[in-house]
Amino acid sequence: MKHIQHPTLLINESICRNNIRRMAEKARRNGAELRPHFKTHQSAEIGDWAKEAGISNITVSSLRMAQAFAEAGWKDITVAFPVNILEMDLINSLAGRIQLRLLINSPATAKALQEQLQHPLRFYIEIDTGQERSGLSPRDFERMDAILQQAASSPLLRFHGFYSHPGHTYATQTQEEVESLYQAVENLLLPLKKRYQPQFSDLILAVGDTPGCSRVEDLQTFDELSPGNFVFYDMQQYHKGACRLDDIALALACPVVDVYPERQEAIIYGGAVHFSKDSYLQADGSPSFGQMVWLEEKGWSKPVEGAYLKGLSQEHGVLTAPAEVINRLQPGQLLAFLPAHSCLTADLVRKYYNLNSQSTFSSFSLL
């Protein structure tokens, strides 16, 4: 790592492959298909690691990301984001070459597709099981029926099932909380399956969020799982109990540029344009934008207690640490930081340095 000169995202391929393998096994044990959410890494290479773990079908968060992964050879892709009908040309181009799956959450969107779609695709109706982001209320049968009725007038639209992202698991703390939240999700989705199965005998239930899929053992109710973050994990997930510290596969290597022993702080080259402005609350309630680790020959150390990024501006990170840590630092030294939210850090940095192969690869450019 001696060549590193500026903020550089390190990936431990072994940890990442283990995370993928473990989630794939859990899905198999539950009789569910793992369709991992590739928004987290946006990379053909990490996609290949998933393929080698037996993954055939994937999830992404935009049509342009679907296009990039279609070009990388993926043949069955769910865009887990409400259809953006302004991108109808891209929808048609994708639906003509891969098995494209979309989320249709309104009759208006179904109508636009019914009028303009040129190739067959399957669609989900998204259900809001409590996150209060996108998705229909599980009691809004009127809207579900209107979507299904509108879609039925197109021979190209096939209803596949209900999709839900129980992202409110991010607000849970204990194992009991996340399990009872998932029980509530089941209790909301199963009646929908029962209600619509007479018309759609093969309809499925799909969910996916990393805290839930990581912590809940019994996922047999669900046919498809699409967590994303689990390939990397991060400090937010660790503090939710979704992973162990040594499941975290990413760290951002950053040069020390200033050391201020008198205030037990140092400045690193690494800011909001590298980490993102996302943070997490530490055990003592103080916010952190990244947890310091020492760089070691083949990776990084355990977290250094009390050493974390207390603030970020555009390119500056302010590291606070105990005196014995600060006293070991000097300008030009490289440190590493476990990110608060690995999806956003990976999205910003867009390049990975693979510690196992000692080579660099990039994520897709979607600009």
Add this chain to the structure above:
Amino acid sequence: MKHIQHPTLLINESICRNNIRRMAEKARRNGAELRPHFKTHQSAEIGDWAKEAGISNITVSSLRMAQAFAEAGWKDITVAFPVNILEMDLINSLAGRIQLRLLINSPATAKALQEQLQHPLRFYIEIDTGQERSGLSPRDFERMDAILQQAASSPLLRFHGFYSHPGHTYATQTQEEVESLYQAVENLLLPLKKRYQPQFSDLILAVGDTPGCSRVEDLQTFDELSPGNFVFYDMQQYHKGACRLDDIALALACPVVDVYPERQEAIIYGGAVHFSKDSYLQADGSPSFGQMVWLEEKGWSKPVEGAYLKGLSQEHGVLTAPAEVINRLQPGQLLAFLPAHSCLTADLVRKYYNLNSQSTFSSFSLL
């Protein structure tokens, strides 16, 4: 704007040029040089608008950004970030072709430069006037003397003056607060000037932050001003009283993808990977990630009261708005949002659609 299909950053060139012109005039009135901080836009085109307003010399936040602007023809560039000595090759390459100015905040950094520098450059010592980010305590004469002594042993290093970023203006609210904060900054920097002027007769004082440079009228103490954000402004600046709403030169156009009248919310295609996770507190104390405006033929409307992004995930934005607004929305419609923090939004989106010329240009790729 009918061609827009996905989150697209709109720039009003007239507003942006007016912002630049107004700040340049204020600098002239105060006998100071405006060296605007180009981290905000990272774009050769917007740089040209500054050049046309009489700007010759600029400020950036990384050596790679300096390299990009050097390639775009800028000849005198301050890197307002503590020197990263791991990038010594880039420092030498830049110092050989432009007037490069760096911030040296430690004797160790001065020593590394003294040993490895191949071309002359000027340097500042950065002073922490209260932000508690990078910079020496204004009373740390021991460290200042050690830096100056180390630098004196190199014929290539020339001391230029003291640099300070009074970023704690971002925590002020009233005109009185920001003025008294700037008075305190003067009271910290002037004694330094006096102390070191006998040795360095032409030493200067440089400051730069958008709230301070926008709100404080009397800036005559300072020789150089390097605010950045003022070219665009944003909702954070508006809420600090640093600009009027119609000084904001950027808005992010985003498609509506879902509408939920029953909860007075809509989902837009536009999330943390477009806006950043930065937010601001509205007058009622609730956080907002962006203020909704209507798109109009040649730009955008006044802010729509009560219509703002209450939450962001990777690609989703959750818009909350009064019923009469939500009832006007439908999937496929374009809305626009004044960003919370325009520097980070521009860094993420990296492309501008110029409303005046109806053409698109990109910022530098620094990955």
